[in-house]
Amino acid sequence: MSNKIYFTPGPAQLFYTFEEHLKKALFHDIPSISHRSADFIKVVQETTESLRELLELPDGYNIYFLNSANEAWDRIVQNLVDNSSHHFANGAFSQKFYDFAREHRKSSTLTRVNDGAKFTEWNVPDGAELIGVTKNETSVGYSFLEEELENLRNRYPKKLIALDVVSATPSLPINFKNVDTAYFSTQKAFGMPSGLGVWIVNERCHEVALERAKLVSLGSYRALPNLKKFGDKYQTPETPNMLYIYILGRVVKDILQAGVQRMRNDTTYKAAILNQMIETHPYLDHFVESKEHRSKTTIVAKSSMSREILNFFQKKGLILGSGYGVHKENHIRIANFPTHSKESIEMLSDMMEKIK
Amino acid sequence: MSNKIYFTPGPAQLFYTFEEHLKKALFHDIPSISHRSADFIKVVQETTESLRELLELPDGYNIYFLNSANEAWDRIVQNLVDNSSHHFANGAFSQKFYDFAREHRKSSTLTRVNDGAKFTEWNVPDGAELIGVTKNETSVGYSFLEEELENLRNRYPKKLIALDVVSATPSLPINFKNVDTAYFSTQKAFGMPSGLGVWIVNERCHEVALERAKLVSLGSYRALPNLKKFGDKYQTPETPNMLYIYILGRVVKDILQAGVQRMRNDTTYKAAILNQMIETHPYLDHFVESKEHRSKTTIVAKSSMSREILNFFQKKGLILGSGYGVHKENHIRIANFPTHSKESIEMLSDMMEKIK
Numbered sequence: 001m002s003n004k005i006y007f008t009p010g011p012a013q014l015f016y017t018f019e020e021h022l023k024k025a026l027f028h029d030i031p032s033i034s035h036r037s038a039d040f041i042k043v044v045q046e047t048t049e050s051l052r053e054l055l056e057l058p059d060g061y062n063i064y065f066l067n068s069a070n071e072a073w074d075r076i077v078q079n080l081v082d083n084s085s086h087h088f089a090n091g092a093f094s095q096k097f098y099d100f101a102r103e104h105r106k107s108s109t110l111t112r113v114n115d116g117a118k119f120t121e122w123n124v125p126d127g128a129e130l131i132g133v134t135k136n137e138t139s140v141g142y143s144f145l146e147e148e149l150e151n152l153r154n155r156y157p158k159k160l161i162a163l164d165v166v167s168a169t170p171s172l173p174i175n176f177k178n179v180d181t182a183y184f185s186t187q188k189a190f191g192m193p194s195g196l197g198v199w200i201v202n203e204r205c206h207e208v209a210l211e212r213a214k215l216v217s218l219g220s221y222r223a224l225p226n227l228k229k230f231g232d233k234y235q236t237p238e239t240p241n242m243l244y245i246y247i248l249g250r251v252v253k254d255i256l257q258a259g260v261q262r263m264r265n266d267t268t269y270k271a272a273i274l275n276q277m278i279e280t281h282p283y284l285d286h287f288v289e290s291k292e293h294r295s296k297t298t299i300v301a302k303s304s305m306s307r308e309i310l311n312f313f314q315k316k317g318l319i320l321g322s323g324y325g326v327h328k329e330n331h332i333r334i335a336n337f338p339t340h341s342k343e344s345i346e347m348l349s350d351m352m353e354k355i356k
Numbered sequence: 357m358s359n360k361i362y363f364t365p366g367p368a369q370l371f372y373t374f375e376e377h378l379k380k381a382l383f384h385d386i387p388s389i390s391h392r393s394a395d396f397i398k399v400v401q402e403t404t405e406s407l408r409e410l411l412e413l414p415d416g417y418n419i420y421f422l423n424s425a426n427e428a429w430d431r432i433v434q435n436l437v438d439n440s441s442h443h444f445a446n447g448a449f450s451q452k453f454y455d456f457a458r459e460h461r462k463s464s465t466l467t468r469v470n471d472g473a474k475f476t477e478w479n480v481p482d483g484a485e486l487i488g489v490t491k492n493e494t495s496v497g498y499s500f501l502e503e504e505l506e507n508l509r510n511r512y513p514k515k516l517i518a519l520d521v522v523s524a525t526p527s528l529p530i531n532f533k534n535v536d537t538a539y540f541s542t543q544k545a546f547g548m549p550s551g552l553g554v555w556i557v558n559e560r561c562h563e564v565a566l567e568r569a570k571l572v573s574l575g576s577y578r579a580l581p582n583l584k585k586f587g588d589k590y591q592t593p594e595t596p597n598m599l600y601i602y603i604l605g606r607v608v609k610d611i612l613q614a615g616v617q618r619m620r621n622d623t624t625y626k627a628a629i630l631n632q633m634i635e636t637h638p639y640l641d642h643f644v645e646s647k648e649h650r651s652k653t654t655i656v657a658k659s660s661m662s663r664e665i666l667n668f669f670q671k672k673g674l675i676l677g678s679g680y681g682v683h684k685e686n687h688i689r690i691a692n693f694p695t696h697s698k699e700s701i702e703m704l705s706d707m708m709e710k711i712k
Contacts, residue, residue, distance in 0.1 A: 001382050001383070001385060001388075002383060002384070002385050004385060004388075006385070006388040008388070008390065010595070011387060011388050011389060011390060011391060011595060011598065012388060013388055014382075014387055014388060019382065022378075026357050026370075026375065027357070027358060028358070029357060029358050029360060029362070030549075031367060031370055031543070031548075031549035031550070032357075032360075032362040032364070032367050032368060032369055032370060032675075033367060034364065034367060035367060035550065067423040067427075067551070067597070068594050068595060068596075069594075070576075070577045070593065070594035070595075071423075071577075071594075073576065073577075074575060074576050074577060074578070077576070099576075100576040100577065103573060103575070103576040103579065104573045104575070104576060105572070105573040185595065187387070187595060192387075193386075193387035193597070193598060193599040194387070194391065194595040194596065194597060194598050194599075195423070195551050195552070195596065195597030195598070195599070195600065196551070216461070217459060217460045217461040219430060219459070219460070220426075220429065220430050220433070220455075220456040220459040220460060221426045221427075221429075221430060221456065222430070223459065237426065238424050238425075238426035238427075239366070239367060239424060239426075239541065239543060239550040240424075240550065240551065241423070241549070241550060241551030241597070242367065242549060242550050242551070243549040243550075243551070244551065319388075
C-alpha cells in the first residue's frame with residue numbers, strides 16, 4: 001500500500017492486517033484450491049462462525065456470501081417480495097433500494113424525506129410485505145436509531161424488515177432480532193477490497209422464499225433455498241470469491257481479538273473528536289441536523305470550501321471523501337472505521353484546525 | 357504462493373505474473389480509490405480494450421464485468437430469454453445453463469447426449485429464442501468445433517447464440533461473429549482468483565433487451581440497458597471487483613506481449629504431449645472418443661487408478677484435477693492453461709510414465 005490514508009467511506013482504507021492475511025492466503029494457495037475441498041469448506045465455516053460471533057447473530061440467522069450490497073437489494077427483491085415493499089429513504093442508498101424494487105416491477109412505496117432529515121411519519125401500507133431501512137445512510141451520514149427500528153418491528157410484526165448495514169457493521173451495535181434480513185458489502189467498515197457482500201437471512205425469510213417458490217421463480221443459483229442447501233454445508237452454489245472470504249474471516253478474527261467493545265468505544269471517541277472539530281470550525285457545519293441521528297462511522301460536514309479542503313488534505317496524503325451525488329461539491333465525508341486509528345483521526349482533526 | 361503447481365481446471369494455478377500485478381495494485385491503492393474516479397475509469401478502459409484486442413472482438417461487441425459464469429447464465433436468462441432457450445449439453449456445465457433457465461421458469465429445451473459424446477442432431481425448436489452452446493465442457497474435456505458453431509449460426513440466423521467460453525478463452529481461437537453473447541469466469545485459463553466474470557454482448561442482444569424491457573423486468577443493476585449506460589463510459593453500475601479488474605487487464609497485456617499465436621501454439625504442443633502420454637499409458641484412456649472434439653485446455657482421461665494417480669502427484673506437489681461430479685473417482689483432469697509452461701507439462705508427462 002502507499003503511504004496515503006484513505007478516510008473515504010468506501011472503497012476505503014484497507015484493514016491494517018489485510019496485506020498480512022493476503023500473503024498467508026497466497027502461501028496457502030487459497031485461490032487455487034478447490035472450492036469443494038475440505039480445506040475451503042473450513043474457510044467458509046470459520047468466516048461464517050467468526051462473523052456470527054462478531055455480529056452477535058441470534059440462532060436461526062444464516063449468513064450467505066454475495067458480491068455486493070447492490071446484489072443484496074437485487075436478491076432480496078427477487079426472493080422475498082411478491083408485490084410490494086416499502087422503503088424509508090433520506091439519501092441516495094436508501095432511495096436506491098426502492099429504485100431496484102421498482103426496476104423489478106414491484107408496486108413498492110416510499111417514505112421519502114429530504115436528504116439527511118429525520119423520519120417523523122412511520123406509516124407503512126398494508127400491502128407492503130417487506131420494509132427497507134438503512135442503518136447508516138453512507139451518502140449523507142445519517143444513522144437510523146435502534147429504538148426506531150424496534151418501534152417499527154413492534155408496529156409491523158408481520159412484515160419482513162430488511163436492514164442495510166453497509167458502513168454500520170461492525171462499528172455500530174445492532175440488535176438483529178429486530179430485522180429479518182440484513183446485508184453489507186465488505187469494502188467499507190471491514191476494510192476489504194470491493195467484490196464481496198454478506199447477506200444475513202433468518203428463518204422467516206426462508207419460509208417466505210419456500211412459499212413463493214411454489215408459484216414463481218426466485219432466480220437460480222442465488223435463490224434462497226439453493227443458498228441454504230449449500231450454506232448448511234458451509235458451501236456456496238458457485239465458485240465464490242474464495243480469497244476475500246478467507247481474508248474477511250481473518251479480519252473479523254482480528255477485530256474479535258482486539259475486542260469488539262474497545263473498537264466500538266474507539267469509534268465513539270473518534271466520532272466525538274471529529275464532531276467537535278466540525279462544531280468549532282469556521283468552514284464546516286454538520287449536515288444532519290438531528291444530533292442523535294448523526295452517523296458515528298460516516299461523518300458528514302457541509303462546506304462551501306469542500307473542494308479546497310479535499311485538495312489541502314490530498315497534498316498531505318490524506319484522502320477525504322467528497323460529497324455523494326448532488327452533494328459532491330458541498331460536503332466532505334470522513335470515514336471512521338475500525339482500521340482508522342485514534343492517532344490518525346486526531347491528526348486529521350489537528351490539520352483541519354490549520355485551515356481556519 | 358506455495359511450491360505446488362495446480363493443474364486443476366479451475367480454481368487453477370495463478371498466472372505467473374499475478375503476484376507482481378497484485379503488489380502493484382496495492383502500491384497504487386487500487387482497492388481504496390473511488391470506483392468513480394478518473395483513475396479507475398482508466399483501469400476499466402484498459403482492461404476492456406486489452407480484452408477486446410486479445411479476443412479479437414468484432415465492432416459492436418461490448419464487455420461487462422460480472423462476478424462469475426454462474427452469474428452470466430443468470431443474467432442471460434433474465435435479460436434475453438422471454439419464453440424459451442435451447443441448450444446443447446454433454447456435460448455438467450452445459451447442462452447447468454439449461455437447469456438455470458428452467459429455474460427461471462422458462463420453457464427451455466435440451467439436446468442432451470451422453471457426457472463427452474458428439475452431437476449429431478442439430479434441430480432447435482422454433483420457439484427457442486436463444487441457443488446455449490459450450491465451447492469447452494470443462495467437466496469432461498469436450499470442445500465444440502468452430503465449424504459446428506458456424507453451421508448452427510447459418511441454420512438459425514435469427515436466434516441468439518450464447519457461447520460459454522469458460523476455460524476456452526483465451527487459449528482457443530473463437531470467431532465471435534458466430535455468437536451474440538459469450539462469457540467466462542477468470543479463475544480458469546486467465547489464472548486469476550475466483551470472483552470475476554466477463555460478459556460479452558453484441559448489439560442484437562441490446563436490441564432484444566430494450567424490446568423486452570418495455571414489457572418485463574430485466575432485473576436491476578445488471579439489466580443490460582443499465583450495464584450499457586455505465587459501460588459506455590467505462591464504468592460499472594455498482595462498486596465492482598476493482599482489484600481483479602485491474603489485475604485481469606495486466607494479465608491480458610502480458611499474454612498479448614508474449615504473443616497470442618505463440619501461446620496458442622504452445623497450447624497445441626502441450627496438449628499433444630499429454631494426449632500422446634494418455635495413448636501410450638496402460639492405466640489411462642481418453643474419455644472423449646471423438647478425437648477432433650477433445651479439449652486442448654482440459655485434458656480428461658478415464659482411469660480405474662485415478663485416486664492413486666492423484667495421490668502420487670500430490671505428494672510431489674503437483675495437483676491434478678479429479679473427475680467432475682459422477683466421474684469424480686474415474687477421471688483425471690489436467691488443465692493446460694497459458695500459465696502452464698511447456699516444461700511443467702513435460703515434467704508431468706514424464707512422471708506419469710513412471711507410474712507404469
